[in-house]
Amino acid sequence: MTGEEFVQNCYIEKERMQKIYFDKTKETLVGEQIKGLVAKGISEEEIRSLIDSVMNEVFYTVLLGLDGETSLGNVQMTYKLFDEEDNQLEDIESYAFDSFMAEE
Numbered sequence: 001m002t003g004e005e006f007v008q009n010c011y012i013e014k015e016r017m018q019k020i021y022f023d024k025t026k027e028t029l030v031g032e033q034i035k036g037l038v039a040k041g042i043s044e045e046e047i048r049s050l051i052d053s054v055m056n057e058v059f060y061t062v063l064l065g066l067d068g069e070t071s072l073g074n075v076q077m078t079y080k081l082f083d084e085e086d087n088q089l090e091d092i093e094s095y096a097f098d099s100f101m102a103e104e
Contacts (some may be wrong), residue, residue, distance in 0.1 A: 001083040007063060007095035014055050014100075022048065056100040063096035 021030045022044070034047055065071040068078025081089040 001085075001089060003089040004095045006081070006083075006089045007099050008011045008090055010059055010063060010096075011099045014059055018048070018051060018055065021051065032047060060096050060100040062102040063092050063100075067096070069093045 020026050020028060021034060023031070024035075030051075034044070034051075037047055038044055061070060062072070065072035065076075066079045066081060068076065070076065080093075083089065
């Protein structure tokens with residue numbers, strides 16, 4: 001696996017999570033909170049946009065933390081990530097920016 005594939009899998013997971021949150025047939029804590037906000041008159045689109053922004057920033061920050069570009073908690077260090085075949089995952093920061101922060 002490459003760093004690019006790792007980041008892409010993180011992006012796929014983010015999209016999967018959002019889909020579950022807004023699926024009215026699934027029972028999740030976040031989904032229930034969304035239903036409550038919609039019942040109070042906040043549009044689903046506004047909530048979707050907010051959750052997308054929050055998830056993008058969280059995934060981006062964690063990925064940058066793993067790459068040593070920012071701190072995780074109070075510790076900033078570079079971590080070395082390897083897949084099962086001992087391939088080091090590199091260049092996470094640039095792929096993370098493109099996937100989570102670049103304007104579409």
